[in-house]
Amino acid sequence: MLQKITYKGFLIAGISLCFIAISCDEKTDFLVKARYIYINDSQHQIECISHSPFVLSPLEEYTIESVSDGNKNTTEDSYHPPFVSALLIYDDIKCDTLDALGKAGRGEGIIGIQNYQSRQLGKRYYEFTYRFTEEDFNKAESCE
Numbered sequence: 001m002l003q004k005i006t007y008k009g010f011l012i013a014g015i016s017l018c019f020i021a022i023s024c025d026e027k028t029d030f031l032v033k034a035r036y037i038y039i040n041d042s043q044h045q046i047e048c049i050s051h052s053p054f055v056l057s058p059l060e061e062y063t064i065e066s067v068s069d070g071n072k073n074t075t076e077d078s079y080h081p082p083f084v085s086a087l088l089i090y091d092d093i094k095c096d097t098l099d100a101l102g103k104a105g106r107g108e109g110i111i112g113i114q115n116y117q118s119r120q121l122g123k124r125y126y127e128f129t130y131r132f133t134e135e136d137f138n139k140a141e142s143c144e
Contacts, residue, residue, distance in 0.1 A: 032070030033125040034079055038062045038110070040132045042090075048110070050086040056132070074124040081113055081128070094140035109136060 040046055040056035047055045054062045064082050071078075088096040088109070100107045109115060109130075116128035 029069035030072050030074065030124055032068050032074050032078075033122075034066040035121070035125075035127040036064040036066065036082055036116075037127065037129045038064075038132065039129065042132050042134050042137050044090045044094075044137050045092075046132055047089040047092075048083075048086050049089065050083050052082055070124060076118045076120070076126050076128075077113075079113055079118075079126060079128065081110055081116070081130075083110055086110060088136070088140065089143060090137050090140050093143060094137060095143040096136070096140040 038048075038054070038056060039061045040058055043058050045055065045057050047053075052064060056062055066082060083098070085097075085099040086109075088098065090096075096109065098107060098109050098111045100111050113128065116130050118126055118128050121127050
């Protein structure tokens with residue numbers, strides 16, 4: 001009888017340790033940082049209307065810093081731009097409406113993370129650079 005109680009105690013302790021080890025490794029949040037840099041390489045003033053609005057004159061740049069929770073194995077593919085949708089206005093004459101269409105982090109222009117140049121700055125810390133070019137201006141349509 002005493003042997004059964006001892007085995008049960010060890011079994012319960014062993015199972016508890018397994019659950020603790022598994023839950024600690026997978027559910028712990030890690031600090032994830034990103035720097036998004038927007039550079040205007042075009043000859044046009046660009047106004048971005050979104051939840052993080054900004055205006056860029058030619059050859060100017062704008063930076064957004066982001067800090068959030070993520071997982072231990074964060075890679076550059078785990079990131080999403082700070083915009084889900086945006087309206088870009090070029091010189092108050094041409095407009096481009098960008099929307100991820102339900103695919104977070106995927107899309108045209110500043111909406112799609114694949115359109116950025118990236119580099120790792122540290123563990124779970126990346127820098128993403130988007131350059132506005134004449135091609136962005138040419139793709140935009142009249143703001144009528």
